[in-house]
Amino acid sequence: MSLADRFAAITTTERPARTDVILGRAVVLGSSMAGLMAARVLSDHADEVLVIERDETPANDEPRPGVPQGTQVHALLPSGAAQLDRWFPGFYADTIAEGLVEPTPDQAYTYVNGVRRVTPPPLTESRTLISTRPFLESRVRQRTLARPNVRLVHGRADGIGFTGDRVTSAQYVPAGSTEKVSVDADLVVDATGRSSRLSDWLGAAGWPQPRLTRMPIKLNYASALFDRKPDEVLLSTAQTMAGTGQKPRMGGVLPVENNRWLVLVAGFAEDRPSREFEDFQRRCREDFPWVYSHVVDNNAMAGEVVTYHQADSRRRDYDELDRFPAGLIVAGDAVASFNPIYGQGMTSATLHASCLSAYLRSNPPLDQPAWGYLRDVRVVVDAAWQISTFADLALPHVNGPFPRGYRLTKWFTGLIFSASLYDARLNDDFARVTTMLAHPNLLAQPKTLARALRGLIPRPVPVAATGDR
Ligand SMILES: Cc1cc2nc3c(=O)[nH]c(=O)nc-3n(C[C@H](O)[C@H](O)[C@H](O)COP(=O)(O)OP(=O)(O)OC[C@H]3O[C@@H](n4cnc5c(N)ncnc54)[C@H](O)[C@@H]3O)c2cc1C
Known part of the structure; x- marks a missing residue:
């Protein structure tokens, strides 16, 4: 299957026709976008889903310490908004009714x-979802916790436990306590964000650690x-x-x-x-x-x-390891976090949940590492990383790492970007890629290049801060 086809399968908005319960208890560490979305998917496949979160749930739509970026501008790209509608049918319409603004x-x-x-x-396919971050997250939290088999526990995750080559428990310190407790799990999901300690936990238990790229x-x-x-x-x-x-x-x-x-x-x-x-x-x-x-x-x-x-932008390539325990999943910023100006983070988290669903529906051998999941997540991470880091490599203070073929791709992307400013068709293709509805390879097609070259009449790109009115 081509990368574009794999990306299309991951971004599908089709709801699963059949879901089987194949897990007893699943434990999710972290209850932000990645953890909540993972919990929603797991609720179809586990008897019980336990979500462990360090922060108290805010009473109103207030920012919270565990998501310090929550005060800043956040928009959910169309691909992520479509995933929310996929997993919570009617999400978009319901949030409009709850006060979400929809510009034309x-x-x-x-x-x-x-x-x-x-x-x-x-x-x-969908529209960008515009709200404050706490508003969006609380709507996702309400809907996830409304699933009868999902439960939120207030405490600090502090490790994972192994039986042979499998993760079989998660450890946490309940809020108000100093004593660590251990809870058995058939599957543990690390969704603790970009400062995830999963790599350290693996290293301490003698497992290889993933490459960290910043x-x-x-x-x-x-x-x-x-x-x-x-x-x-x-x-x-x-x-x-x-x-x-x-x-x-x-x-x-x-x-x-x-x-x-x-x-x-x-x-x-x-x-x-x-x-x-x-x-x-x-x-x-x-x-x-x-x-x-x-x-x-x-x-x-x-x-x-x-x-x-x-x-920094950073990624941890767990799929490259030659050994990884069974019963373990890692999602969201804990895998990769990007320059936020491209708005890819929350959408990536929803797409990781889509990868998790596909994995759990594939009749996976649960005593083996979830390579299928990790490889799908890689497709999502590569797509987002390619878009954001190519643009960031043009910044004067950014000195790498440069990917192979950087100069050629830079020329090619620059050409399409310039043409997309004036050409509505290229603008649409460009928007589909940057909003994660389509894989970046959509822009690498010969017909796209031909169209961009046809429009290559030298046009000055004015640099004016006042713009139109
Ligand atoms: C300034 C800024 C602007 C952004 N703008 C956008 C945007 O416009 N669009 C977009 O899509 N993305 C944006 N992002 C990215 C987005 O915020 C992240 O990608 C997204 O929040 C990742 O979700 P996550 O669940 O993986 O991790 P996080 O949101 O980081 O959440 C991690 C969760 O784990 C919990 N946790 C951590 N450690 C523990 C522990 N030991 N035990 C229990 N719980 C723990 C935390 O309390 C938190 O709830 C922006 C990011 C920044 C910094």
């Missing part, structure tokens, strides 16, 4: 180097909420790219639930937005198109400017 294509302003992109044709992106985010009039809906992303003579920057204006705007300004390396409102406002006025100052100058800020630094 003509309310979306996407800028590259100050130039507004042609409006992408509607992506029929790309130092040095990304600096600042986000703030503003009041919004209910009928005012605009959606914007804006990007100034490296190599234009200007500082590479990224911004976003999102209409979110409870009549709020969520506004983001981001820079790299030494270009760090501060927590001062004046700096935030100046950046919106001077560095971004009109939409940004329009929102920030005309509405009251709700709360404070919150900053966030992400040092």
